[in-house]
Amino acid sequence: MALRLWNTLENRLVEVEPVKAGEIRMYNCGPTVYSDPHIGNFRSFLLGDLLRRAFDQRGFKTTQVMNITDVGHLTTDDVADASGEDKLEKKAKEEGLDPFEIALRYEQMFHENASQLHLVKAHEYPRATDHIPEMIQMIEQLLERGHAYAVKDVGVYFRVHSFEKYGGLSGNTLENLDSGSRIEVDERKESAHDFALWKIDDKHLMQWDSPWGRGFPGWHIECSAMSLKYLGGTFDIHTGGEDNIFPHHECEIAQSVGAGVGEFARIWVHARHLLVDGQKMSKSKGNFYTINDLVERGFSGHEIRYSLICNHYRQPMNFTIDGMDGDTKAVQRLRTLRKKLEEASVGSAADTEVDAPLEESMRQFDACIDDDLNLSGALGVLHDRVRALGRDLPEGSAALRALEFLRHCDQILGVIFVEDESPTVPLTDSQQQLIQRRETARAEREWSLADEIRDQLLAEGILIEDGPTGTTWSHQR
RNA sequence: GGCGGCAUCGCCAAGUGGUAAGGCACGGGUUUGCAAAACCCGCAUCCCCGGUUCGAAUCCGGGUGCCGCCUCCA
Known part of the structure; x- marks a missing residue:
């Protein structure tokens, strides 16, 4: 088609x-x-x-x-x-x-x-x-x-x-x-x-x-x-x-x-033009956003991109910061799945086996794009599949095949496999020490100290998350 | 005045004749030391009126509301 x-x-x-x-x-x-x-x-x-x-x-x-x-x-x-x-x-x-x-x-x-x-x-x-x-x-x-x-x-x-x-x-x-x-x-x-x-x-x-x-x-x-x-x-x-x-x-x-x-x-x-807060964007109304404005607010390029492409280009789009926050969550979910799949596929060899559900989703995704760039429809298909993959996370070669599917979609979307271009600010020495102390505290089951340190780091803009494979940190917006 | 477009859950939004995708938010769970993430469950009859049809969010007619362009503009 x-x-x-x-x-x-x-x-x-x-x-x-x-x-x-x-x-x-x-x-x-x-x-x-x-x-x-x-x-x-x-x-x-x-x-x-x-x-x-x-x-x-x-x-x-x-x-x-x-x-x-x-x-x-x-x-x-x-x-x-x-x-x-x-x-x-x-x-x-x-x-x-x-x-x-x-x-x-x-x-x-x-x-x-x-x-x-x-x-x-x-x-x-x-x-x-x-x-x-x-x-x-x-x-x-x-x-x-x-x-x-x-x-x-x-x-x-x-x-x-x-x-x-x-x-x-x-x-x-x-x-x-x-x-x-x-x-x-x-x-x-x-x-x-x-x-x-x-x-x-x-x-x-x-x-x-x-x-x-x-x-x-x-x-x-x-x-x-x-x-x-x-x-x-x-x-x-x-x-x-x-x-x-x-x-x-x-x-x-x-x-x-x-x-x-x-x-x-x-x-x-x-x-079509986009509106901001339901009105035509104009400097005098104070609803005028440059890309730089959004970057300063802490949004990443891929998040801004997702938010601007997830609606149909021929529909008037109403841009709001609340909406951007929501879109950010959605794109984060896609990237989280990618990370999990990458971890689950480490060391696996590609094979030629075909996952029928992935094939079907890919076909539907392409059909939406073919249909006058129906991004909303395509994203619906993608999110459906993402939920299914998250429910029963594939491992090994199957994870590689799932990644292939994501990569295929991302050839259009450009938001999942792109590197986060926001400058990475390294942790300060004291922050690193805090993370160390927290690890020790957790090992000793001193939960209140661990929580205290987590709160302190969050106040400094560092988000701490404990997962099954260990503790990770990231910059909090 | 001329030309064109739109109206679907709290918000964003797909669906163009066969009985309402998806995301965010929200409520309830599973998991977690707690949180986060992830997953599960729940959450709309489609602006109004009339018509066509076995059947309409989807087609037709009439309203109402909103928006864009008519030499600045993506």
Whole structure:
């Protein structure tokens, strides 16, 4: 059974049939690098990662490209300035750095967070600023084909009326846009809905030469130009957050198809936004979480990852710290089983015997993933099996086979076998001594002393657990 | 005003015609020196009204509520 995905372009579930047999070429809309990436950004990036993992696991030769948007874009959202200042420049002024330094810094932050959340590395992370010539070339093609027009000292616009299919992705056809219009018409544009391909504005810090004067590219053109360069004019999958559907992706389609480079992306997959505490995440509401915020609260990367992927990507997700606490327990249980199985299988040789229940669970797990990345369903299957394995813990080769099953699931999930990336703070000498003294006390059945020491260590953030194979310690959140 | 989506246990959430997965929380147990972990048992008839059907959370119609997008946004 092939993987099926909800294609925003057709508004239906479609089977993934690669343009080129056995190969998947995928473009993920990546981060805009002028602030710390937040959990909402990562919900979208994780959608790309889950697809990548699913295709890899199914044996496709996958090429994954994620852009880095390091050209700032006009902003009107920050209440402080409704003037349309560039976000990168705004940040640059605030921090007294040049925009390229700001961009680079946040790009590094993005990669760091991505690695904390165990995203598989994409094959390319092209930066917009490294592809200005490619963008200029595409704009020239659009001008030649009559899909664009230049306005002296202003820039170049895409002529939306020249592109019949405009609105095909979002439903915002020109007719619909007109009837619901709330935009002020810019006199220099032929149509209110025409969007910028190249902008000229002296005040901008980031500037490049172009046939139309020194300026900077419009927001949408980078994805059209870079996807063409790295994936070709027709490729399989394009992903992003739901807010990208319009205008960003709609405009990308118009540009790429208009430039005559091919069919562009066949399947468009969009992640719904997540809410925090039932409301849209925003800094002013105080419900805005970056990955770093959660790390500071003591959550591990794999815990954050689990929490962000355990819901269906097409359902609005309500993120809460209480929910994260619960998800943390769930993922801990998976990792505990892994540890127990590893201990139970030490020294055993793999064999080829098949455990029918494991096979069945694996089949069901895969079927859920194939069904539009039904992670909730897949996790249900996994947890069912985990409970059964915990009830009657296999040993030896059977434990190895159970581990194989977990590993199979974790090729998608990426939360069970990943190393805990939080820095391991070693025990202090006095803490080690306390543990020693407690061991002695327990051996002498001095329970009250043992309990006292355990409490003391807990107060210092060290969690002591006595198991059948001995006492272990770990850092308590 | 235009386009689109959602409504299932205290919370998160799967299930798209055959009689309600799973996780967290909660209550009761087993185990443990005690705890932790693990395991066992318990815990919903699916927003409302009407219709189709032998049978609906699932399909249709009508309500109600909530959310996203409409050129800042993952």
